[in-house]
Amino acid sequence: MRGVSVAEEIRAEMVANVWKVVVAQGDSVESGDTLVILESMKMEIPVMSESDGTVAALHVSEGDVVQEGDIIAVIE
């Protein structure tokens, strides 16, 4: 953690395929912005930022399989 910023870890809620990665590391995002789109249960499920900040890390690429609890991105 740097300065007063608080890191927010975005984790997968369920097993899913990473269908599209919408943001890149270093992008600034606002709460509600789509970070990646997962594919699970035959649906495209956007994963959104829950805070304003910068994409400090992006742990997935398109085609990856994520398990419940895996870190998708870190927003600072």
Add this chain to the structure above:
Amino acid sequence: MTTTPTVPTTAAGKTVIPRDEDPRNPRLRLEQLFDPGTLELITAEDDSGMLAGIGRIEGAASVAFCSDATIQGGAMGQAGCAVVLTAYERALADGIPVLGLWHSGGARLREGVVSLHAVGEVFAIMTRASGKVPQISVVLGPAAGGAAYGPALTDVVILGPEGRVFVTGPDVVRSVTGEDVDSLRLGGPEPHGRRSGVVHVVAETQDDAYVEARRLAALLGDQRDLGEVEDRDLSSYLPDSPKRAYDVHPIVEAMLDEGSSLELHPKWAPNVTTTLGRLGGRTVGVIANNPLRLGGCLDSASAEKAARFVRMCDAFGVPMVVIVDVPGYLPGVGQEWDGVVRRGAKLLHAFAECTVPRVTLVTRKAYGGAYIAMNSRSLGATRVFAWPGAEVAVMGAVAAVRILHRRRLAEVADDVRGQVEQELAVEHGQLAGGLSRAQEIGVVDELVEPTRTRSAIARAIVTSAEYGRRGQHGNIPL
């Protein structure tokens, strides 16, 4: 802390705040809860550790009691518990809501088992009142032990920013288990709002906690008649692609009268939403799958959350609107071990025993076991509407043909398999019959345009034989 000579201090040098200015004074807290000037005390201002009164909330009568945190940290002894019993007897006699403002370390140690017995009597009367009068708890400070289970037995728990709920505090946890945890992380807004489901509403400020309590008392205690309902285009909140997940909140908001919605458990089990609000001025409860979370799947926590909401609405005669877009139950070892069968059964039970009007709207899809659970015709839905293009099926057509035509699909070349699947899916859709078949067998009553949905639902509620009924059961905290 001020130490000017004019301010009295205790031997330990602690400032003594005049009782009339102490924000923990229960009379001041009760005054803040009720409409100005309406509080009438029904018990004495003494050292019992509790105070009760009757007053008005948005004009409607309610009873409330409040811990006196200025005495022994609000601990509950025989006399304080007797105050709570008085409050409940009054609420039951008048048939009006009862609100508890909690700030208490639990039973009074000095009174020993006498205080345990008294706290147990409070639990018993809360249970006796369950489902008869709305019970709302506002946790303003620490609520430990008996003071934790008091709120937990009530219909709705609101947590203020200073509110902490736990069976045993951080010191005991540390000495027994070695876990180093502060009271915020042990029993504050984050764990109870997101993980445990103990708290229904997290208030950002203490003032908000009172505001939410007043809104809930009005919604449950003063339900009013269903009047004029204007239509809006509810489909504008759906994404273009039927595969794309979306947030259901705007649809729920638009279904309800403007500014009337109050969501319970917004962060716990968020794949289903449970919201109280008004439709045409009348209190209704809305349950909706939220595709943005877990694809809108039902799982063990969300089924339990919805079941408790259904039983609360039924007990208080609140009609329900069930907005369905559900791909099924969430598969997985974790779910099975978490009791998705047992906890999912609660939702089936809750809907099947329900006696209030409850109208279902299928917006996009309703598949499989989750279709049944979301207030299907078989469980006794008052009326089932579907938007044109919605799917009611055992599973999605492509998934179905992959099972039904597994051998044939295995024989075709890889490059054309997708196309063959699609063709078989179309054929399957025609055979299975889609919505028209669902209407034919009577599991969907009517297709309704999104632009006519609000008024259609309102009409289905007021014209149903169940309108005005309520369930004859308690509201066990499932």
